[in-house]
């Protein structure tokens with residue numbers, strides 16, 4: 342049997358294979374408030390044979406938004422929309438977690454309630470370019486807005502936004518949630534030794550920088566239990582702008598330990614070097630191994646682009662237990678079956694990653710249909 346097609350148990354949730362769908366923002370939620378519907382239900386249901394589906398990143402609060410047409414999970418209308426998705430996925434035999442997202446400073450007043458400044462751990466702007474969609478459909482890239490530092494007294498409110506969002510995810514029928522602690526967004530900003538120079542209990546030392554990650558995870562667990570809360574981290578740095586600080590390595594090892602102590606569903610490690618082969622080369626493989634050892638539970642690896650062989654090798658070598666595929670999941674709705682049958686994998690069209698409607702989203706054929 343293909344090594345990625347063996348079943349895996351995520352702390353009690355049985356997944357029929359180890360081919361997971363990585364979280365993928367597609368910016369097709371209905372405007373203005375980010376409600377998903379039949380379009381997304383069809384998309385995720387087409388991919389129900391993946392061992393686990395992880396949803397696109399989804400805002401826990403209006404303040405957590407930084408992109409056009411990304412979905413939310415903070416309002417009853419969001420719950421109703423996502424319920425269509427989870428019902429279709431479950432009817433098709435699948436399992437789906439929702440990715441809980443707060444972008445922090447990777448935003449712009451355009452996306453913020455009342456046109457306010459975005460928030461972060463400190464008042465230092467991201468170098469990210471932010472996409473803005475004008476009412477006439479024109480897209481524009483603008484520099485990220487200058488954030489304001491969250492006040493100490495606001496932090497419990499941010500944590501409770503995670504709890505509220507997770508409770509909504511539960512009401513929407515999700516099997517669990519993934520806390521997005523990777524890719525330069527809010528939690529990653531607080532984790533970062535190069536950015537988080539706060540002097541209160543939420544910054545500075547490793548323990549303080551970990552506080553938001555752990556409190557958000559515990560908040561999400563109020564709805565689901567830790568066994569249904571996965572956590573995504575990008576321990577080798579980030580695609581955007583958080584340079585690695587000398588003690589970030591120790592922080593990541595401690596994060597894995599703490600999350601393992603809680604019995605979290607899985608630890609999802611994102612290798613940010615898009616399109617390169619596996620975890621070799623410039624990556625700190627020893628760090629990934631150390632995190633796996635510290636976590637003592639299922640580790641999901643991600644970042645292999647089309648190099649399935651590298652992913653298989655790393656799972657065989659024990660670096661991880663499952664693999665989340667991003668771009669391959671976009672273009673191969675039947676990826677587990679293709680791996681089983683040795684069918685050629687379809688290429689993705691990156692011009693249609695973000696956009697509108699079913700093109701480049703729900704029109705990638707299954708292999709059998711393609712062969713007819």
Ligand SMILES: Cc1cc2nc3c(=O)[nH]c(=O)nc-3n(C[C@H](O)[C@H](O)[C@H](O)COP(=O)(O)O)c2cc1C
Pocket residue numbers: 363364365366367396397398440521523524573611615616643644645646647665666667668669694695
């Ligand atoms: C179109 C697109 C959207 C993405 N959206 C998200 C997201 O919402 N949340 C997230 O954690 N990562 C996101 N990522 C990163 C992917 O989950 C994944 O880490 C990346 O594509 C590398 O995996 P791959 O080599 O299998 O594609 C996105 C990547 C792409 C290409």
